[in-house]
Amino acid sequence: MTGVTSLLSVAAMSLTHGASPHSARVELNGVSKRFLTPSGDVFTAIQDVTFAVEPGQFCALVGPTGCGKSTSLSLVSGLDKPSSGTVSVGGTEVVGIADGVSFMFQTDALLPWKSVLHNVALGPIFRGASKREAQASARDWLRRVGLAGFEDRYPHQLSGGMRKRVAMAAALINEPRILIMDEPFGALDVQTKAIMSNELLALWEQVRCSVIFITHDLDEAVALADRVVVMTSSPGTVKDIYDIDLPRPRGDVQEIRFQPRFVELQRQIWSSLRDEVERAYAATAGAMA
Amino acid sequence: MNVKLEDENPINPSGPAAWDAGGGTSGPPVSPRGPGSVGSAAPGDGSRSNLASKLRWQGRFKVWGGQLLLAVVIIGGWQWFTAEHWVDPFTFGQPTGIVHRLYTLFRDGTAFGSYPEQILVTLQEAVYGFLIGAAAGILMGVSLGTNRYLSSVISPYIKIVNAIPRIVLGSIFVVAFGFGITGKMLLAAVLVFFVVFFNAFQGVREVDPNVIANARVLGAKPLHIIRHVTLPSAMTWIIASLHTAFGFAIVGALVAEILGSEKGLGLVITTAQGTFDADGVFAVMLTVAVITLVAEFILTRLERRLLAWRPQSRSDAPAI
Numbered sequence: 011m012t013g014v015t016s017l018l019s020v021a022a023m024s025l026t027h028g029a030s031p032h033s034a035r036v037e038l039n040g041v042s043k044r045f046l047t048p049s050g051d052v053f054t055a056i057q058d059v060t061f062a063v064e065p066g067q068f069c070a071l072v073g074p075t076g077c078g079k080s081t082s083l084s085l086v087s088g089l090d091k092p093s094s095g096t097v098s099v100g101g102t103e104v105v106g107i108a109d110g111v112s113f114m115f116q117t118d119a120l121l122p123w124k125s126v127l128h129n130v131a132l133g134p135i136f137r138g139a140s141k142r143e144a145q146a147s148a149r150d151w152l153r154r155v156g157l158a159g160f161e162d163r164y165p166h167q168l169s170g171g172m173r174k175r176v177a178m179a180a181a182l183i184n185e186p187r188i189l190i191m192d193e194p195f196g197a198l199d200v201q202t203k204a205i206m207s208n209e210l211l212a213l214w215e216q217v218r219c220s221v222i223f224i225t226h227d228l229d230e231a232v233a234l235a236d237r238v239v240v241m242t243s244s245p246g247t248v249k250d251i252y253d254i255d256l257p258r259p260r261g262d263v264q265e266i267r268f269q270p271r272f273v274e275l276q277r278q279i280w281s282s283l284r285d286e287v288e289r290a291y292a293a294t295a296g297a298m299a
Numbered sequence: 300m301n302v303k304l305e306d307e308n309p310i311n312p313s314g315p316a317a318w319d320a321g322g323g324t325s326g327p328p329v330s331p332r333g334p335g336s337v338g339s340a341a342p343g344d345g346s347r348s349n350l351a352s353k354l355r356w357q358g359r360f361k362v363w364g365g366q367l368l369l370a371v372v373i374i375g376g377w378q379w380f381t382a383e384h385w386v387d388p389f390t391f392g393q394p395t396g397i398v399h400r401l402y403t404l405f406r407d408g409t410a411f412g413s414y415p416e417q418i419l420v421t422l423q424e425a426v427y428g429f430l431i432g433a434a435a436g437i438l439m440g441v442s443l444g445t446n447r448y449l450s451s452v453i454s455p456y457i458k459i460v461n462a463i464p465r466i467v468l469g470s471i472f473v474v475a476f477g478f479g480i481t482g483k484m485l486l487a488a489v490l491v492f493f494v495v496f497f498n499a500f501q502g503v504r505e506v507d508p509n510v511i512a513n514a515r516v517l518g519a520k521p522l523h524i525i526r527h528v529t530l531p532s533a534m535t536w537i538i539a540s541l542h543t544a545f546g547f548a549i550v551g552a553l554v555a556e557i558l559g560s561e562k563g564l565g566l567v568i569t570t571a572q573g574t575f576d577a578d579g580v581f582a583v584m585l586t587v588a589v590i591t592l593v594a595e596f597i598l599t600r601l602e603r604r605l606l607a608w609r610p611q612s613r614s615d616a617p618a619i
Contacts, residue, residue, distance in 0.1 A: 087516050119513035123531045123608040136518040166610045
């Protein structure tokens, strides 16, 4: 079974990006992004953002609402272009859709008119695999996320947690070098969120791609990540970067919360984040008043 | 309950499916709605489900009774009023007269061929016009919906053309193509085109940008996105428009025939009109209504098949 799996994933790998390494370094250097608002003003979403994600590292991005976290990520994936500064993946600057990047959104981007199997098989099909190869690979990934037997269901027939797993399989099937997750579990209830976090970690331990993970939830960030980047409120820039030295594998994300080192790190980062959250809150409260 | 159980299973990447191994549930998965929503109709409490089906049938009979009553009042009233000559049957027709006229139309045919032949001609024009118009509408709607530049250039012209009373184009087509079926087909196609076009365009615009972004990141080329994302997503809108569009196709074919033709139901209508034969006009109307209802039925079947992925009625949601 394991042999078949690794063979399949090797096949999928060579299919998507040849002999290139399995993970890549992501580097944002002095990146700013400005938008023109409908009223003609210039709105600066992020300003002079500089941070790096090492190959195979799990990096969490935390910050108050509206601080440009999602904007930063759309620049990494190549969906958007920076106004100034450079974004590079694996040493080459990102121009257009970056190769070997997968995205997971807060609202799942599954196609409701396709069965679970066909949804997961989309990645390889878009990249030119034959239908049979794509479906074989999709079956394998569905098994890996624990959804064997659900291939013929439609997304609306699944629970929230199961849909997330389909989205995970769909994102990982291309064997990405970088996995970008924009509050992927934000819409889940607390228990399901904890379960999904554990499953994500278990999967990531196998594929070891670089991960950039956006979240509001500091506990989630510390429990999952190797590095936590704290962003300031709008216009977003990098305030602090913390390396999380909790040992891997982390085990249960709910258990790890009680370790003294976790509590210490969490407190440190929170003291940095709190000012920003309060500033962002004051700004919105001011706007409301 | 079962859904929660599955979520607690750890991922077991190398072994057999975790769900099979740990869950202990071998049946089909439970749909998100769960069994609770249909609890009252669950097998096992026979008396309650009997009661439910009895109530359901009672409700249906009530509706059917109401529908029958309405038909009797309208048609019977028409017949009665014209029979008593409160309303002139010569100008407004009479139900029995219409049925009789329909019978003679089928038995004796018309001056320009048998009645079924006229039906076939009109049907042919309407169906071809429908197919051409719908295909063009989908094609234009999707291309303009996905291409902002194209839509900015073309949309003012589409608005202008849409503002023109297009039925008048029928006259141009008679001049250009004569009394054959080409002009009728084209008028039907023009009417269908705009209905389908606006819906397809709107449907494409409604596609979730997140889904498109995701497909792009996964490596989709523009044609992939149209085939796998945009078109299926807009299909809900397009299919909804097809129902109205077929009615327009029939209208287009009939009007074009009335404006000038050598065969078809429109010509039967003008002939009846020329001889002050109100029953004849109503007889053709009845024929057209039957055609449209059959087309509607076929379109509904098509809709069910193409949109099978949508959550249907509650009854087929839980698979247990």
